[in-house]
Amino acid sequence: MKKRWPDETSRRLYRDLQRRLARRIVLAGPENPVRLLLAVDVSYREEDAYVSAVIWNTEKACPVRIYLLRVLAELPYISGMFFIRELPPVVSIIRTFSIEFDLLLLNASGIAHPAGIGLASHAGLYFKKPSFGITDRIPCGAYKMPGLKKGNYTRIMDRERRVIGYVLRSQDYVRPIFITPGHLISPKNALEITIKLPFHARFPEPLRIADIYSRKEFKKEIIEGCR
DNA sequence: GCGACAG
DNA sequence: ATCTTGTCGC
Structure with missing residues (x-):
């Protein structure tokens, strides 16, 4: 029988x-x-995590540089503890390439979480930088469509x-996206920053591009290249 | 007991 | 997240 980890x-x-870190979250900013x-x-395949990082220039509304990295996915996905699986890859790519940034955006929840601390919050706390998350749905919270x-x-x-985020209709008649602050940002600013980003699809361009690279382009290239 | 459950 | 093709609809 397969052993379960973490036990x-x-x-x-x-x-x-999580309880200790949650108390350190600051819901104001960015300064x-x-x-x-x-x-x-990050996307996954067997034991590997394929990470992509898109540096986005908000003034020119264009990508500046894209980084790609493959690392081992050490732990399983557990709802409510997504950070144990995805925080390591996120930290790896940023540290490996010494990436500089003003704000971190992840495809994950922030404070809309049963313990008030989703992956977006963990990442913001780790780097001591403003962060927030945009997702398909949230693990916790009440809202109207x-x-x-x-x-x-x-x-x-x-x-x-208390307001812990916003549900935004990013395109006509398309399922809305969920925006929740991670750290060093107010719910309203997370929403405002999101609205200023270009949307060619349901998710804003920076995240959509990051998703394409981690899930399709990069992964495909690595996998094909190994045959 | 049943359904819900970020990626 | 991933396994997977085309197809219908807001």
Whole structure:
């Protein structure tokens, strides 16, 4: 029989870590202007994690540089503890290439999370940089669906009715995206920054490009190249 | 007991 | 996330 990792003891330690880190989250900012936004995405295949990092110039609204990296995926995906699987690859690519940025954007949840600390928050805390996440859906939070036309949005609230993010209709009649602050950013600023990004699809360009590279281009190239 | 559950 | 082709619809 296959052994389960992390075991109960380890999971409890991760929960404790999350409780301690959650108290350090700052929901205000960014303090400085966001000129370089860094979108990072990861896709998987067997034991490998394919990471892509897109440096995005917000003034010119164009990608500056794209980095690709393959690392080992050490741990499994566990809802509520996504960070144990994806934070290592995210940290790896940024440290490996010494990437500089003003704000980190991930395809993950931020404070809209059962423990109030999703991957986007963990990453922001790790780098001590503003961060937020955009996803298909959230693991936690209450909201109403926004209107069907592009630009409509509604608030996401926790049990105490505090705003923990926004649901944004990024394209006419298309399923909305979920925006939640990670660290060093207010919910409203995460929304405002998102709205200023170019949308050619449901997700903003920086994330869409990061997704394409990690999931299709880069991975395909590596896999084909090994045959 | 049943459904929900970021990527 | 991944396994996978074309196809219907907002």
